[in-house]
Amino acid sequence: MHRNVDDLRDSYDGMMTLLQQLISSSKLGQNNRLALCAVKIAESMGLPFERIEDIRAAALLEDMEKSGVSLDLFLKAARLDSNQAQDMQQRIAKGKGVQGTTLQRAIPILMAYHQAKSGPIGNPLPVEIQVLLLANL
16 A cells, blocks of 8 residues: 555656646756755654645746746646635635645645745745745745
């Protein structure tokens, strides 16, 4: 059973990397560094595995929107509508847990991260956003 989970995770990692490379090959190394740094920070904070994976996925997706991928495409891939994503983003901002797939949880984190880079989104910032901001220094 553990091997199946590892195989699935490896497949997921590979697909994320391939998708990212297809969209913006020049940004691939930067995003991988952001993801690696964010994961190390999250691990050192003792965050649970699922939250670390959400942060990692959001870091890998971080520049895809700048490369011409619309938020609508992210939402479609995650099978979310904009209202669901905004509700999830608000739950994250309040420090509440969010249910769904890794992609469904990562997109609201990504949205909040982009918003935090543009200006304050609340105080205190959610842990996931703080980790991504710190990893991007």
